[in-house]
Amino acid sequence: xxxxxxxxxxxxxxxxxxxxxxxxxxxxxxxxxxxxxxxxxxxxxxxxxxxxxxxxxxxxxxxxxxxxxxxxxxxxxxxxxxxxxxxxxxxxxxxxxxxxxxxxxxxxxxxxxxxxxxxxxxxxxxxxxxxxxxxxxxxxxxxxxxxxxxxxxxxxxxxxxxxxxxxxxxxxxxxxxxxxxxxxxxxxxxxxxxxxxxxxxxxxxxxxxxxxxxxxxxxxxxxxxxxxxxxxxxxxxxxxxxxxxxxxxxxxxxxxxxxxxxxxxxxxxxxxxx
Amino acid sequence: xxxxxxxxxxxxxxxxxxxxxxxxxxxxxxxxxxxxxxxxxxxxxxxxxxxxxxxxxxxxxxxxxxxxxxxxxxxxxxxxxxxxxxxxxxxxxxxxxxxxxxxxxxxxxxxxxxxxxxxxxxxxxxxxxxxxxxxxxxxxxxxxxxxxxxxxxxxxxxxxxxxxxxxxxxxxxxxxxxxxxxxxxxxxxxxxxxxxxxxxxxxxxxxxxxxxxxxxxxxxxxxxxxxxxxxxxxxxxxxxxxxxxxxxxxxxxxxxxxxxxxxxxxxxxxxxxx
DNA sequence: TGATGTTTTATCGCTATGAGATAATTCTTA
DNA sequence: TAAGAATTATCTCATAGCGATAAAACATCA
Numbered sequence: 001x002x003x004x005x006x007x008x009x010x011x012x013x014x015x016x017x018x019x020x021x022x023x024x025x026x027x028x029x030x031x032x033x034x035x036x037x038x039x040x041x042x043x044x045x046x047x048x049x050x051x052x053x054x055x056x057x058x059x060x061x062x063x064x065x066x067x068x069x070x071x072x073x074x075x076x077x078x079x080x081x082x083x084x085x086x087x088x089x090x091x092x093x094x095x096x097x098x099x100x101x102x103x104x105x106x107x108x109x110x111x112x113x114x115x116x117x118x119x120x121x122x123x124x125x126x127x128x129x130x131x132x133x134x135x136x137x138x139x140x141x142x143x144x145x146x147x148x149x150x151x152x153x154x155x156x157x158x159x160x161x162x163x164x165x166x167x168x169x170x171x172x173x174x175x176x177x178x179x180x181x182x183x184x185x186x187x188x189x190x191x192x193x194x195x196x197x198x199x200x201x202x203x204x205x206x207x208x209x210x211x212x213x214x215x216x217x218x219x220x221x222x223x224x225x226x227x228x229x230x231x232x233x234x235x236x237x238x239x240x241x242x243x244x245x246x247x248x249x250x251x252x253x254x255x256x257x258x259x260x261x262x263x264x265x266x267x268x269x270x271x272x273x274x
Numbered sequence: 275x276x277x278x279x280x281x282x283x284x285x286x287x288x289x290x291x292x293x294x295x296x297x298x299x300x301x302x303x304x305x306x307x308x309x310x311x312x313x314x315x316x317x318x319x320x321x322x323x324x325x326x327x328x329x330x331x332x333x334x335x336x337x338x339x340x341x342x343x344x345x346x347x348x349x350x351x352x353x354x355x356x357x358x359x360x361x362x363x364x365x366x367x368x369x370x371x372x373x374x375x376x377x378x379x380x381x382x383x384x385x386x387x388x389x390x391x392x393x394x395x396x397x398x399x400x401x402x403x404x405x406x407x408x409x410x411x412x413x414x415x416x417x418x419x420x421x422x423x424x425x426x427x428x429x430x431x432x433x434x435x436x437x438x439x440x441x442x443x444x445x446x447x448x449x450x451x452x453x454x455x456x457x458x459x460x461x462x463x464x465x466x467x468x469x470x471x472x473x474x475x476x477x478x479x480x481x482x483x484x485x486x487x488x489x490x491x492x493x494x495x496x497x498x499x500x501x502x503x504x505x506x507x508x509x510x511x512x513x514x515x516x517x518x519x520x521x522x523x524x525x526x527x528x529x530x531x532x533x534x535x536x537x538x539x540x541x542x543x544x545x546x547x548x
Numbered sequence: 549t550g551a552t553g554t555t556t557t558a559t560c561g562c563t564a565t566g567a568g569a570t571a572a573t574t575c576t577t578a
Numbered sequence: 579t580a581a582g583a584a585t586t587a588t589c590t591c592a593t594a595g596c597g598a599t600a601a602a603a604c605a606t607c608a
Binding site for chain 2: 586598
Binding site for chain 2: 026028029030032033034036037040041043044045047048049067068069071072073075076077078089090091092093094095096097098099100101102103104105106112116119120123130132137139142143145150153154155156
């Protein structure tokens with residue numbers, strides 16, 4: 001048997017057994033959908049525009065798939081292609097999905113008037129956040145005229161463990177569930193003030209549970225202080241949090257608590273449906 | 275031949291010729307992607323939650339497809355399913371796409387500091403919008419402490435023809451292109467003040483071209499006034515618009531122009547890359 | 549309470565669809 | 579202007595996903 005003959009052009013796709021596997025596991029999964037989202041999320045601050053081959057390498061797809069999905073997303077209007085440079089970029093149409101979410105959210109509906117009121121009363125930045133696994137997502141936001149942080153926008157994600165809203169939400173979970181979230185997190189200090197050790201975090205969660213609110217001082221951004229309270233759904237589960245964010249330069253830690261704790265707790269309570 | 279025998283179970287899918295047709299027309303289109311988006315956009319203010327069969331009827335898909343796509347989107351985390359009621363709702367993860375867009379947009383990057391400055395200077399609501407066909411989309415937004423309109427949020431769409439940013443953008447297009455947008459629009463009056471007739475709109479566009487800014491007084495919402503200027507890209511095409519929105523009760527039409535026209539024009543010019 | 553209709557979930561066979569290869573074309577750059 | 583790289587167009591084949599339907603769970607009403 002000659003070893004040198006060219007092997008028959010193996011028309012193999014992915015790893016056949018493995019594909020078979022996932023297929024068996026979940027016959028209802030439409031994989032193309034995941035790929036489409038994979039392409040869209042390849043874009044971001046680092047990659048404002050991408051060429052076809054970059055899309056392929058960023059997403060780990062072959063050039064043909066990249067071609068098919070960029071074409072599809074372009075047709076659907078989520079991707080624009082520059083005729084000159086042949087590079088792709090996201091379009092404003094990508095805002096549609098989030099728009100539908102905000103418009104369909106009972107939580108946002110309920111919370112909005114209270115958040116507005118809190119914004120006017122305090123003249124500080126007010127946020128509504130929800131939890132997605134080990135992260136919080138900013139869902140609604142009223143900016144203060146004082147500090148305009150454009151790094152945080154709607155859709156921004158931050159770790160649960162080093163944010164006041166995150167801890168506030170965990171504080172209304174059974175402790176083992178809360179610690180499971182902590183344990184699933186990639187714990188690390190963002191600043192010198194970040195509380196990131198397991199034991200310290202458990203203590204922080206307990207304290208938040210006792211007080212009804214949580215605080216975070218310069219844990220992610222220097223000079224940012226935040227105080228948050230959990231919003232509970234009709235069965236008492238924490239479904240969101242309100243927080244007030246202020247600049248450390250304008251208030252001491254004690255002042256943040258004394259001025260804002262009861263306001264934020266009252267707002268969270270008003271939005272809750274328990 | 276008996277006519278009463280049950281016809282052989284016709285295993286036909288869609289209309290075969292037609293499917294063949296579209297397939298021929300666009301071999302690169304991955305139709306599953308469109309269907310996934312169709313499911314997601316079935317949700318909204320009217321449909322905060324949907325059951326499986328509602329998804330099917332809302333999207334015009336059969337129950338099997340609805341099942342497959344809700345399952346897929348649930349797995350990917352864009353849809354949540356209530357274990358009790360078996361109803362679906364959008365999750366905050368749908369904000370991810372829009373987040374990626376905003377983060378990847380050079381336009382937003384460039385505009386942000388100027389918008390912030392304009393917001394502080396005027397203390398009024400400032401918007402950044404882009405055009406998508408016959409609509410404008412709100413991309414960035416700084417709310418005034420005076421009027422807090424929560425109907426308009428990031429991702430909101432409005433017709434080009436009855437908004438100041440829309441007319442401002444058209445005013446920097448060749449007139450035939452501008453009128454093509456008008457002609458593609460579903461022209462109708464939203465309020466008694468809406469300018470919606472073809473000729474009046476052409477006149478309005480010409481005036482905006484001459485002045486460098488466009489205005490709209492109570493054309494969509496009663497008591498809302500708006501003044502906008504176009505942002506041009508490096509080849510002089512209008513790629514966006516800035517506008518200042520105020521309450522009619524606080525300023526006369528003349529005051530809106532005299533106080534804000536040069537500010538909004540200057541801001542738009544600073545953001546332009548011509 | 550059982551009977552009946554409705555909705556959801558699970559499963560299956562078939563084939564149009566989309567994967568992957570590659571050829572043709574266009575764009576770079578040296 | 580030739581070589582190389584990237585993009586676009588086109589083809590074939592295997593299977594992913596479509597559509598049907600059966601089974602199960604729920605709801606409704608006599």
